[in-house]
Amino acid sequence: MIMDNKKEQLLTHELNRKLYFAEIQEKLVKVTYSLKADSVYTIDHAIPELIKIIDLLELEQRAIMLEIKGIAELSD
Numbered sequence: 692m693i694m695d696n697k698k699e700q701l702l703t704h705e706l707n708r709k710l711y712f713a714e715i716q717e718k719l720v721k722v723t724y725s726l727k728a729d730s731v732y733t734i735d736h737a738i739p740e741l742i743k744i745i746d747l748l749e750l751e752q753r754a755i756m757l758e759i760k761g762i763a764e765l766s767d
Contacts, residue, residue, distance in 0.1 A: 708751075715747050
């Protein structure tokens with residue numbers, strides 16, 4: 692089955708988004724596990740990592756909102 696270029700780009704975009712969220716989830720699990728299992732890894736170590744995760748989520752939220760805005764403008 693041959694996909695046209697537009698469908699292929701859309702599929703690639705969606706797969707990248709899912710991969711991005713999986714990477715963020717992996718980072719969050721790593722920080723959480725480290726806090727629970729490693730007595731050397733402290734909250735002071737975790738806070739910068741958690742801030743990075745929050746920043747990544749905010750960037751993705753902005754990208755999603757821009758896409759929604761673009762779709763809404765197309766339908767006007």
